[in-house]
Amino acid sequence: MSAKIAGTRIAGVVSARDSRHGLWFLPLLVGLIGGVALAATAADFATTQNLLNLAAQAAPLLLVSIGQMLVVLVRGLDLSVGSVISLSTAILSIDAPATVTIPAVFVMALAVGLVNGVAVTRFHVHPIIATLSVTGIAQGITMLVRPVAGGTIPPIVTVLVNGEFLGIYMPLIWVVVAILAGWKLIHGSRFGLHLFAIGGGDTADTFGIASRRNILLAYVACSTFAALAGMFLAGRIASGDPNIGTQYAVDSITAVALGGTQLAGGIGSLQGTVIGTLLLSMLANGMNLLNVSSFVQTAIKGLILLAVIAIQPRKTIGL
């Protein structure tokens, strides 16, 4: 009898592990413990001002990570998000009206997403190789458009990022809108369901799911989210910067993996990605408040990525 109960329990655990949403509750637990520890050790952590700062600091990573998650769900990786961010800030800093530069950013994102998607789905290039190549191309164009940081960002962008709407701090609105959009895409649409199905096995096509089209759309959506992150960052720094996106490819993959999304595809959740992003941002913010060197911060982020990836066997991920 007891063996039967134990068996049921194990089955329950296995079932939870294999659930589509992944292990998002573990990072949530870590985040809660970390948050309480930070509030106890860093006097200024839990203040309203710092929490608003945290929202502004987390917003660009959250945007990129939601996009990255869409690609990871279909067993891909997008390393070009960083260069899309840099190129977005570069385009926005061109001396041209906002009616030109803002649409140009999204046209660029669409083009990058299409190239990535076509390379992966039509030419069967490994996602890492495809997006790394596109990274080089986008970075080269960025250096042509804005070789050094500078320029002026359209006032509408800086207002949208730094201003307030009905007394609400704009970065908070960005965070909420990003989460709602991500939720709709991932958990509230047929597209999201298809991504889980495609990532879950090789049989999606047999159920009438157009894998190629959905994978291509995932790359396009990922680039679009990266472009939005670039727009947010351009508003924050009030200029274009050819190198500002450098860290975001690794950081977004870390946030997604940290949130329980399996790099092997098919398993993950938006709540996990949000938690992963908040954890990383809280780590940077908290360590600043605790006066920890930025080099130690970088090393700790690397260790976290290593720990998270180590849980996901290389053979399963297919890297």
Place this chain on the structure above:
Amino acid sequence: MRGALKKFGVGLLFATTMLVGAASAQDVQLMNGVVPRPGDDRKTELDQFKKDGPWKIGMSHFGVNANTWTVQMAHEAEAAAKLDPRIGQFILLDANISQAKQVADIEDLIAQKVDAIIVTPLTPTSADAGIEKAVAAGIPVIVHTGLTGTDKYTVDIQGGGEHFGKVMGDFLVKKLGGKGNIWVLRGLPAHPEDINRYKGLQEALKGTDIKIVAEDAGKWQYDTGKQVCETFYLNNPEVDGIWSSGADMTRACMDVFQQYGAKIPPITGEGNNGFFGKWIETGIDSIAPEYGPEQGAAGVRAAEALLEGKQLYKRYVYEPDGWDIEMAKKHYRPDLSANVWFPTSLSEADLQKYYGKN
């Protein structure tokens, strides 16, 4: 008569107040060679930022490990803060050459309710929003080693990058008799200091027949500078002079010429121990414009003065004359590594700790 006396008394009081005010601002010696910007008499108010200790001072550094100079500038700031027992906490945040991180760092310093913030901006816009927020929150902000787009800061100490570049440019113009081909080794792309130094060079070259035949960013680093210089040399070793925006790159370029057994052309340097050693050893034609990492300490001294309630000018400049080889001999320290920069206010113990060869 009484009215006249009253007017005289009021006038005397006003004049005295003005004189005392001016004297207070002038009394504060931030660093040798740092003087109020000519033509700009704006000052902080007496006691405007006065606070009792212990003080919490924050610093947002654009990139501590960008090169050996930036490392020492951070050491100078920390050492100056340690000297003053009224500074209870000195928080140094490193933006690690990231504009986004610098914005976040300044926000985090404001959230920690520091009593003063020292900012060395990465680019002319990377710190603007943070500076304006801090000043709006009543926190005095001292800016040095970099430009800002805003003028909302409390005190600004500008090292005169344009002056620095012009001193070097003028030296080459003089050495080359106003005619010839030069190479240009630039610093960190987009850094305001690099932009300004280059402007100074262009100013010096105006109306001359000196041509820039090769130009690239050595990022103020020995390794990158050496790669750039080696590429230039292998492409065409014929050059009449070299304008180097920083001494680590100068040393690297001198090493390239020595490696190929070639004569080193006139080359500009900087107040760096490694460069001084090579300069003295080779006796080459050079000049070392002054741009001391002691500015890190000057920023802390400005913060201390403001929190003591002293009056400071809003803007200071740091544009001393260039150093010749005699000055280099006077400062050269063979017992210290090549990574020490001058002028410095580090104690002998700190110099030995960070740079001692033994």
